[in-house]
Amino acid sequence: MPSSKLCPLVEMAVTGVGVLFLCLLLDCTRGAPRTFSVDYKSDCFRKDGEEFRYISGSIHYNRIPRVYWKDRLLKMYMAGLNTIQTYVPWNYHEPSPNRYDFGGDRDLDHFLQLAHDLGLLVILRPGPYICGEWDMGGLPAWLLNKKDIVLRSSDPDYIAAVDKWMGKLLPMIKPFLYQNGGPIITVQVENEYGSYFACDYNYLRHLIALFRSHLGDEVVLFTTDGAGLGYLKCGSIQGLYATVDFGPGGNVTAAFEAQRHAEPHGPLVNSEFYTGWLDHWGEHHAVVSTSIVAKSLNEILALGANVNMYMFIGGTNFEYWNGANTPYAPQPTSYDYNAPLTEAGDLTDKYFAIRDVIKMYHKIPEGPVPPTTPKYAYGPVQMKKYQTVTDALKVLSFSGPVKSTYPLNFIDMKQAFGFVLYRTILPVDCSSPTPLSSPLNGVHDRAYVSINGVAVGILERNKAQTMNITGKAGSQVDILVENMGRVNYGKEINDFKGLVSNLTLEADVLEGWITYSLSIDEAISQGLLWKTDSFEGAITAAPPSHLSTPAFYVGSFAIPEGIPDLPQDTYIYFPGWRKGQVWINGFNLGRYWPSRGPQVTLYVPASILSTAMPNNVTVLELEGAPGPCTVKFTITPVLNATVKSEYNHKGILFYKNDWL
DSSP states (O other): OOOOSSOHHHHHHOOTHHHHHHHHHHTOOOSSOOOEEEETTTTEEEETTEEEOOEEEEOOGGGSOGGGHHHHHHHHHHTTOSEEEEEOOHHHHOSBTTBOOOSGGGOHHHHHHHHHHTTOEEEEEOOSOOOTTBGGGGOOGGGGGSTTOOSSSOOHHHHHHHHHHHHHHHHHHGGGBGGGTSSEEEEEOSSSGGGSTTOOHHHHHHHHHHHHHHHOSSSEEEEEEESSHHHHHHHOOTTSEEEEEOOTTSOHHHHHHHHHHHOSSSOOEEEEEESSOOOOTTSOOOOOOHHHHHHHHHHHHHTTOEEEEEOSBOOBOOTTOBOEETTTEEOOSBOOTTOSBOTTOOBOHHHHHHHHHHHTTSOOOSSOOOOOOOBOOOEEEEOEEEEETTTTHHHHOTTOEEEESSOOBTTTTTOOSSEEEEEEEOSSOEEEEEEEEOTTOOEESEEEEEETTEEEEEEETTTBOEEEEEEOTTOEEEEEEEOOOOBOSSTTOOOOOEEOSOOEETTEEOOOEEEEEOOHHHHHHTTGGGSSOOOOBOOOOOOTTOOOOOEEEEEEEOOOSSOTTOSOBEEEEOTTOOSEEEEETTEEEEEEOTTTOSOOOEEEOGGGOOSSSOEEEEEEESSOOOSSOEEEEESOOOOOOOOOSOOOOOOBTTBOGGGO
């Protein structure tokens, strides 16, 4: 933690005026108070009374394994950055009400202290809403227990939850404020609120009072919105310094003119200067020209403006943490973002081009830049089918079956992420193809349908809302529903998952459901799935169009002996596999979906690998495994494979208005 302003021994010995007198005698004061403020007369920030301009980059500690935080921060420092920016995702730290997690990869204190120790200042964005292409924009799914809650508003239930969360978080970060000896120079309140339909000024006023009550009056609080008057209308408010965000290639002067409408005086700030852009499944990987980024960055710095590059390193959406945009378009596991540092922290041409621009305005630290982290190709791993999801229900469903007339959603089942299994029976004979439909588009987000253990099709949100089935009355219908990530931006962030409306068989509503909440991650990490000998042997080849019921596949590999510095990072590749989830040594790497793309490989950090024992690989394949049934570890990431699907979501670089 940042050191106290007063000599610790003196603090223990005396109080009041005596402390000051003795500290003066012992010469243990720290000199003049540290200050960071907005100078409206000189249109700049001031740090300890001196004019200051930050050159910052975004890094999300929640997307990078803790063991790599120092490496990534040091590379940012050596690029010439004097500041870093990070979000604090509420749902990452409070997964269920009153259960907080700030350990391991969630150790925010450690991350802030590392930045401080390396000489980096911090711009903190604690929300409560953050966007960030993160599930539900960082808001916890359990807020939806009140089904009609109005998020990001003065709704009393929402405000009560925010107050409690901020009452936990803000006192933790207060010692890290610059004024208190720490690295945090500014704190954002909410995020891009001008892009949200509510336009609730009372909500913003409440947040201002809340932040001030915990952090004091000295800290600079700010907002961020798009560089347009329409965004700033509802996003800016007196008491919060208004900043803007915009990408390269446009008119920098015009973009800052928008900020000047909200802040006629004060420092120019681009809080999100986009070095790349986000991806969606089924679209090509976004690539932003290095030359365009460097040119626009030079224009921003030439104006004397402050800038934060979003992202400087993107990282990975491990587990189920990716978000989605609307019309519903989930983001992939990789959050590489075409940033100056890759998902794995590798140096790029864009990194060095940005460094060269910064050199023109700011002294670059001396010494070598830390090298790209080495990779190792562990080769192919033979996988064997273990058992289907339905066969493993007793192990996977800790809470057991829940009966209801109509389907229950994830929140009803007290489950936030992953998969839920729905079971019913055919009420009538369907000797000829009969439509099974979700007439209200109520499959959120992808459903794998089987009848009497035979896969018959897939229903998907916005894309496939009906399918034809056959079967006899009394046949068992199993529907495994996958939560593909909650909407993180716009008016649809209250994104319920599962079967959120009724299914119909022809014109009749299906009733009589049994629902299983599945604790797959816990079952795998605790080894519960492997306590029975259920191997079916190697899988033979199947026609490409053939669907199989969702099933688990297992394999293992050992780290080679006699090679120094192993384990190293690697990438896992899925030749012939279609879609699913993968775990290594119980760690959930995330989703793979090479049949849709653009991402084909998943990043595997060395920190989850073991040299002491074989490394276990568990794959949940949802549609059908290939033959031969292998996964492969390689040194080459593939993030921009040819998109084979007919995915029609249309996005424009650096432009979010189409997602409102």
